[in-house]
Amino acid sequence: MKTQEETRIIPLIPQVDQVDAAVDEQQQKLADENWRKSIPAQVFLNYFFAINYHIQENDDVLGGIQNLPFFRSHTAELNDADVATLTKLLHTSWSTEYALRATAELGDENFLRNALHWTFPQAYHAILSGLQAFLYTTGVRSNNGQLIRREVGRLVVKNAYPRPVSFYAAGAYGDFSIHRLPLAGYKAGLHIASKEIDAQAQIGQFLRTTRKMKAQWTRAQVQANPNTAIRSQKTGRPLDKWTAAHWQQITWRLGYTTIFDLLGRLRISESTREIERYVEADIDFSLFHASLLNIVSYLNGIHETYVAKALGLERYRQLVAELPVHLQSGFVQERLRTRVEPVLAPTPPTAPAIAAEGQQFRLAA
Secondary structure: OOOOOOOOOOOOOOOHHHHHHHHHHHHHHHHHHHHHHHHHHHHHHHHHHHHHHHHHHHOOOOOOHHHOHHHHOOOOOOOHHHHHHHHHHHHHHHHHHHHHHHHHHHOOHHHHHHHHHHHHHHHHHHHHHHHHHHHHHOOOOOOOHHHHHHHHHHHHHOOOOOHHHOOEEEOOOOOOEEEOOOOOOOOOOOOOOOOHHHHHHHHHHHHHHHHHHHHHHHHHHHHHOOOOOOEOOOOOOEOOOOOHHHHHHOHHHHOOEOHHHHHHHHHHHHOOOHHHHHHOOOOOHHHHHHHHHHHHHHHHHHHHHHHHHHHOHHHHHHHHHOOOHHHOOOHHHHHHHHHHHHHHOOOOOOOOOOOOOOOOOOOOO
16 A cells, blocks of 8 residues: 655745744844953943942041041141142143043933043043142152052051042952951942942952952062062072962052052053953943042042142132133032032031931032
8 A cells, every 4th residue: 555755845934933033042142242242341330330339328427528537637838839739730630520521411322432532541630630639738749650559548548538438458469358348248240239238349349350450460570570579499580470478578569459549440441452342342331421420529529628728728719719711610619619618617507407308319519
C-alpha cells in the first residue's frame, strides 16, 4: 500500500510574530549594550548627584560655618595690594561660574551633552579660584596645584568646612578609612541616590576610587625616580610588586582625600578620552549640570564668607557693588544676601512664623 508523501510548505515571508521577536531581541541587545557603555558616565553622575544630595540634606544651622571655631577665629591683615589680588581671584571665580550657569540654564539636553567638554573644567576652575582667594587669607599664596591640594586637605581635617563637605579619606593603599560619613561603608548602587544612606555609600566609593588612583599615580612617580624608588634588597632594582609595608611608606605623600580631590576628577576627565564616553552615554545631562552647579555655588559661598570675614563685611559689600556689568544683580549679590550677611551680620531674632506653607526646596544662589 502506497502512502502519499506530505509536502512541506515553506513560507517565503516569515511569520509576523517571529519577525517581531527577532526585532525585540535585537533592540534589547542594543539597549543592553548602550546601558553597558553608559555605566561609567552614570556612576560619575551618581557621585556628583550624591554629593549635592548630601549637601542639601545636611545644610543646617547646627552644622553651618558660623558654628566652626576655625571660622570664628579667622582673621587676616590685608593691604591694598592684597585686596586687589583677592578681587582678581573672586572675579575669575565668578566669571567662570557665570559661564557655567549660562550653559546650564540656556541649553537643551543635546546642547548640555556636548557642553561637558567645557562645563567640567568650568566647574573645577570656578571653585579653584574661590578656594585660592580663601587660602590667600590664611597665608597660602601659591598657584601650585599640589600645595593647594595639601593645604585644603589639612583645612578640611581641621574642621574649617561645614559638616556637609567635611568628609575625607585617609590611610594607605588597601587600608583606606572614611571619616565623617558614618554610612559610607554600605555598598553603593548603580542608581541615583534617593536616601542619605545611598548618597553616603556613593560618596564613600568615590573617595576610595579617587584615593586609589592617587596612590597608584604616586607609586609610579616614586618608582620612576632613581632617588626615591623602593628597590629589591637582592637585585637593587626598583620593585615591581609591592607589599602593604611598601604602600605604607608613601602614604604621607598622598595627604588627605577630600571633596576637592573629587572635583579634581572633573579636570582629569576633561583632559582625557574619558569625556567622550560621557558625551555618548545615555544619562540625564540636565541633572548632571544642576548637581555641578549646586556644588559650585555651595563651596563658593563658603569661600566668599571667609573672604568677607577677612576683609570686613563693609569692604566686601563695596567689592560686590563694584562688580563688572555682567555680574551685577545676579547670583553674587544673592549669595551675599542669603549666605554671607546672615553669618557676618545676623539680624535680631523675630517672632516665629505661625505655620509653614509646605516644604521649601533650596536652589543654588
